[in-house]
Ligand SMILES: Nc1nc2c(ncn2[C@@H]2O[C@H](COP(=O)(O)OP(=O)(O)O)[C@@H](O)[C@H]2O)c(=O)[nH]1
C-alpha cells in the first residue's frame with residue numbers, strides 16, 4: 001500500500017507550535033462587586049497558561065476509507081490549499097462552497113489524474129477554520145495515489161498527521177477537546193446508542209456542562225481574590241463566605257456526575273459482561289449461545305478454556321463485550337492457573353458478572369467465586385436438564401446479588417429469557433440520561449482532580465484565604481483541561497494521536 005494511504009497509524013514527531021499567552025489577570029475591581037459579569041462572560045476569562053495557537057503549513061490526506069470505492073475524498077487544509085487546487089486544475093478556484101467539476105493533472109508532467117468534483121471552503125468558514133479544499137475523486141488506487149503524490153510534490157504542502165485536521169479545528173477554536181473526541185467516537189461508533197452519545201458530545205453537550213462549571217468557578221475565584229486584594233474596598237460584606245456554599249454545591253454536582261456507574265464510558269467502550277464458573281459449568285456453551293456462533297470450544301474436558309475469549313454483541317443498540325473465562329478450580333497446570341488469574345482479573349473490571357453454577361451443584365456456590373459475588377453478579381444455573389423438574393426461586397439467591405436465571409443449552413430452555421434480561425440490564429445501565437455522561441477516563445481523572453481541589457478549598461476556606469483561592473483556581477484549571485482550555489501539549493498529543501489520518 002502507498003505509505004501515504006496508511007490511514008491509521010500513531011502520531012510520529014511532536015510539534016511545538018503552541019505558544020503561551022500571558023496570564024490575563026481577572027478584572028476584579030471592575031464590575032465584580034456589582035455582579036455585572038454573567039457566567040458566560042466568566043467562562044471566557046482565561047487563567048494562567050491557557051493558550052492561543054497558530055499553524056502555518058498546509059496539510060493533505062485521504063479522508064475517506066482506504067480501498068476501491070465509488071468516491072474518495074482528499075482534503076487539504078492551510079494557507080496554500082487554494083494555490084494547490086489552482087495548480088492541479090489549471091483554473092481559478094471556484095466560489096466557496098460551490099461544488100465544481102475540474103480536470104486534475106500533475107502540473108510538472110501534465111499527466112491527467114482525474115475528473116473530480118472540487119469544493120473550496122474559505123477560512124474561517126471551514127471544518128478546520130483554515131482554507132480547506134475537498135477533492136472528491138473517483139475512488140481507485142491509481143487516482144488517489146496519483147493525486148496524493150502530486151500534492152506531496154507541491155512546495156508548502158505535507159501529508160497530515162493522525163487527527164491533524166481535527167487538531168487544527170481545535171486550535172482554531174472550531175471544536176473543544178470533548179467535541180473533537182465526540183467526532184472521533186462518531187467515526188468509530190458501531191451501535192445506534194454509541195452513535196447517539198457521540199453526536200451529543202460532538203454537539204457540545206459535555207463542553208457546555210464543563211465550561212459552565214468552570215465559568216462559575218472563575219467567577220467565584222474573582223470574588224475570593226477581590227477579598228484578598230482589596231480588603232478595604234467597598235465590597236459587600238463577607239463575600240468570600242457567601243461563595244463558599246456555592247462552590248461546595250458545585251463540588252457536589254461534579255461528584256454526582258462522577259458516580260454514574262461508568263455509563264458513558266461503558267457505552268463508548270462496550271459494557272463488559274464476564275462469564276465465570278467452575279470448569280464444565282457451561283460457560284463456553286453460554287457464550288456461543290448468546291453470540292449465536294461457535295466462538296469458544298465446548299468440551300467436557302475440564303480446563304478447555306484457558307485464556308479469556310471475547311465477543312462483541314449489539315444488544316438493542318448497546319455495545320456489549322461478552323467475555324468467556326477459564327473455569328475456576330484448585331490445581332490444574334501452570335497455564336490453567338494463569339488462565340484462572342486472568343479470569344479473576346476480568347471479574348474485577350466487569351460491569352456485570354454471570355456466575356454459572358450447574359443445576360446438579362446448585363445451591364452450592366464455588367467458594368473462590370462467591371468472594372467475587374456482589375451487586376454486579378447474576379447467578380445463572382445451567383444444564384437444568386440434568387435435574388428432573390429443576391426449579392429455582394429468586395429468593396434462593398444470597399442477598400446483595402442481582403438474582404438468578406436458569407438455563408439449559410441442551411433443552412434450549414431459559415436462553416431467550418436470559419437474553420432479554422441482559423438486554424434490559426444493559427439498557428438500564430447505558431441509556432442516556434438528561435445530563436450527558438462523561439465518556440473517558442481522561443474526563444474522570446480531571447473531574448476527580450477538581451473535586452479534590454474543591455475539598456481542599458473547603459478545609460482552607462476561613463483559615464487561609466490565599467490557599468483557598470488557589471484551590472479554586474486549580475479546580476477551574478482541572479475543568480479547563482477537559483475542554484482543552486488549559487493546553488497541555490502532551491494531553492493534546494494523546495487525544496489526537498488516537499485519531500486516524502485524514503480526520
Ligand atoms: N446436559 C447438558 N450439558 C451441557 C449443557 N451445556 C453444556 N453442556 C456440556 O457441558 C460440558 C462443558 O461445557 P462447556 O461449555 O465447555 O463448559 P465450560 O467449561 O464452563 O466452558 C460440555 O460437554 C457441554 O456439552 C446443557 O445445557 N445440558
Ligand SMILES: [Mg+2]
Nearest residue numbers: 283284304305
Ligand atoms: Mg470453557
